Each structure stands twice: as structure tokens, then as C-alpha cells.
Amino acid sequence: xxxxxxxxxxxESSFSDxxxxxxxxxxxxxxxxxxxxxxxSYNKKITVLDVGSGNSKFxxxxxxxxxxxxxxxxxxxxxxxxxxxxxxxxxxxxxxTNIHSDIFSLEWNLLPKCDLIYCPDMVFQFFEPTNKxxxxxxxxxxxxxxxxxxxxxMELDTCDVILNSMHDGKxxxxxEFDESDPWRYMLWDCNYENNxxxxxxxxxxxxxxKCSNSHVILHPYSRTEAISMLxxxxxxxxxxxxxxxxxxxxxxxxxxxxxxxxx
Ligand SMILES: C[S@@+](CC[C@H](N)C(=O)[O-])C[C@H]1O[C@@H](n2cnc3c(N)ncnc32)[C@H](O)[C@@H]1O
Numbered sequence: 298x299x300x301x302x303x304x305x306x307x308x309e310s311s312f313s314d315x316x317x318x319x320x321x322x323x324x325x326x327x328x329x330x331x332x333x334x335x336x337x338s339y340n341k342k343i344t345v346l347d348v349g350s351g352n353s354k355f356x357x358x359x360x361x362x363x364x365x366x367x368x369x370x371x372x373x374x375x376x377x378x379x380x381x382x383x384x385x386x387x388x389x390x391x392x393x394t395n396i397h398s399d400i401f402s403l404e405w406n407l408l409p410k411c412d413l414i415y416c417p418d419m420v421f422q423f424f425e426p427t428n429k430x431x432x433x434x435x436x437x438x439x440x441x442x443x444x445x446x447x448x449x450x451m452e453l454d455t456c457d458v459i460l461n462s463m464h465d466g467k468x469x470x471x472x473e474f475d476e477s478d479p480w481r482y483m484l485w486d487c488n489y490e491n492n493x494x495x496x497x498x499x500x501x502x503x504x505x506x507k508c509s510n511s512h513v514i515l516h517p518y519s520r521t522e523a524i525s526m527l528x529x530x531x532x533x534x535x536x537x538x539x540x541x542x543x544x545x546x547x548x549x550x551x552x553x554x555x556x557x558x559x560x
Contacts, residue, residue, distance in 0.1 A: 301423045302373055302399065304513040309352060309380040311507070316479045321384060323477035324354040325361070330541040331417060332358045334553075338448065342366040343412035346442065348400050348435075349373070349420030353381035356393045368393045369408055371400050401431065410444045417452040422515040426493045432516070436530040443558035449532065455550045456494050456517035459487050466490055479503055492516055523554045532556030
């Protein structure tokens with residue numbers, strides 16, 4: 298199995314009850330900017346497919362905003378799916394269906410047509426390195442699942458900061474998370490080869506008691522490359538949003554690409 302399919306396993310499995318409460322509310326707060334963009338893009342209740350939905354925070358926040366008709370969250374990691382299901386039960390939400398599946402093994406025909414296919418946080422960038430051709434395959438499946446006027450919204454990263462700080466295709470970087478996160482530091486060991494960015498990440502707990510490792514391989518996309526890919530797969534009204542809601546609410550190098558199905 299490709300490492301991208303297991304890189305998030307166990308991500309949310311080591312919290313105390315107290316940490317989980319703080320974590321959940323910080324995640325709902327973080328995703329509010331994404332919800333605001335969606336609320337400004339539709340004037341009706343919408344059916345949503347969240348690809349690589351993780352803990353499903355986006356679908357729960359969208360439901361809180363009153364705009365969600367039904368949401369389907371597809372997540373390959375069993376532990377993240379279980380975390381999302383437990384949270385769903387605690388919230389007593391009935392219009393979100395969490396599905397534990399690889400998006401490429403999903404029976405798409407069992408799902409209804411969607412007004413929004415949402416693919417944030419570089420999820421699309423996992424697909425091409427996992428299997429050559431998966432990028433276009435996903436764009437085509439998503440297009441066929443959209444209602445007339447429906448939108449595909451993806452958040453991508455050019456990885457320019459990392460690429461520009463590399464020597465011979467390698468660099469080591471670190472970042473510190475804010476205090477609501479049980480993890481304090483993340484160390485990145487980055488390698489770039491054949492259009493693929495390998496990110497080996499080490500997470501260190503707030504009390505420094507524990508380390509956790511993960512490895513993911515991403516395909517960086519420029520704005521031009523992303524626009525061209527969606528154009529070739531028949532999307533229309535393709536455009537880039539630099540921010541979700543307000544100036545500077547995306548990380549450096551991140552951008553949002555929107556494509557529509559218009560029959
Ligand atoms: C960067 S995380 C984003 C999670 C979530 N959307 C968020 O915003 O917090 C990427 C997620 O996509 C999931 N994922 C990666 N490849 C997948 C695939 N082929 N099918 C379904 N989920 C996938 C990972 O397990 C991980 O939870």
C-alpha cells in the first residue's frame with residue numbers, strides 16, 4: 298500500500314477527554330473561514346462531498362451554519378473515520394454520513410449528485426504520487442458527480458517556500474502549533490524528486506513526552522497547472538481564490554481553485 302494511504306492513521310487517537318473537547322472546538326473555529334466562503338457561494342441548502350474529510354469538522358461546521366442539506370465525508374484512515382463518527386454521535390447530527398473508504402474505491406454511483414465537492418488542505422496533491430493518472434481520474438469522477446451549476450473547490454499548495462529553501466532537492470524545517478493543539482512541534486524532512494515532494498514529519502507532544510512520525514508524498518501544483526488541468530476535464534468558470542474569507546487566512550503558497558459544471 299502507498300504511504301499516502303496510511304499517513305494519517307492514528308492522527309487523533311491519543312487525546313485525553315479534556316484535550317479532545319479543546320481540540321474539537323479549536324477545529325470548528327479554524328474551519329469557520331472555509332464555511333464563510335461556501336455560505337457566500339450558494340443561496341440554497343447544499344449536498345456536499347468532502348474528500349479526505351479527516352475528522353469531518355467542515356461538515357459539522359457547515360451544518361451549524363444552516364446551509365447543509367446532506368454531507369458525505371470520505372476518509373481513508375480508519376482512526377480518523379472513527380473519530381469523526383464519535384463526534385457526529387456526540388453532536389447528534391443526522392445529515393452527515395461518514396464513509397470509511399479510499400476515494401478511488403468508492404462506489405460513486407451510490408451517492409447522490411452534489412452541489413459541492415470539497416477537497417481542502419492539499420488532499421488532491423496526495424493522488425498523483427499514489428498512482429499516476431489519479432489526479433485526472435479524480436477530476437473526471439468529481440465532474441460526473443456534480444449537479445448542473447455545482448462546484449469543485451480544492452485547496453492546493455505550490456510548495457514554493459520549501460522548494461526555494463532546498464539545496465540539492467533537500468531541506469529540514471520546523472513549526473510550532475498553537476496552545477490548543479496537544480502537539481507542540483512538527484519537524485519536516487523534505488526531499489523533492491520527479492515532481493514529488495516527500496515530507497517526513499515528526500510531531501512532538503506539548504509536554505515533550507511523545508513523538509509520532511508520518512510520511513506523505515505530494516505533487517506540488519502551480520496556479521497555471523491547476524487551471525489547465527480543470528480546463529482539460531471540462532470544468533468551466535475556473536478561477537482562483539487567494540483566501541477563504543479574509544486577507545491572509547491561507548498559509549503562504551496555498552490557494553483555492555474553483556471549477557464548475559455548467560451543462
Ligand atoms: C491533509 S488531511 C485533511 C483532512 C481534513 N480535510 C481537514 O481539513 O482537516 C488529508 C486527509 O485525506 C485523507 N486521504 C488521503 N488520501 C485519501 C484517499 N485516497 N481517499 C480518502 N481519503 C484520503 C487522509 O487520511 C487525511 O485525513
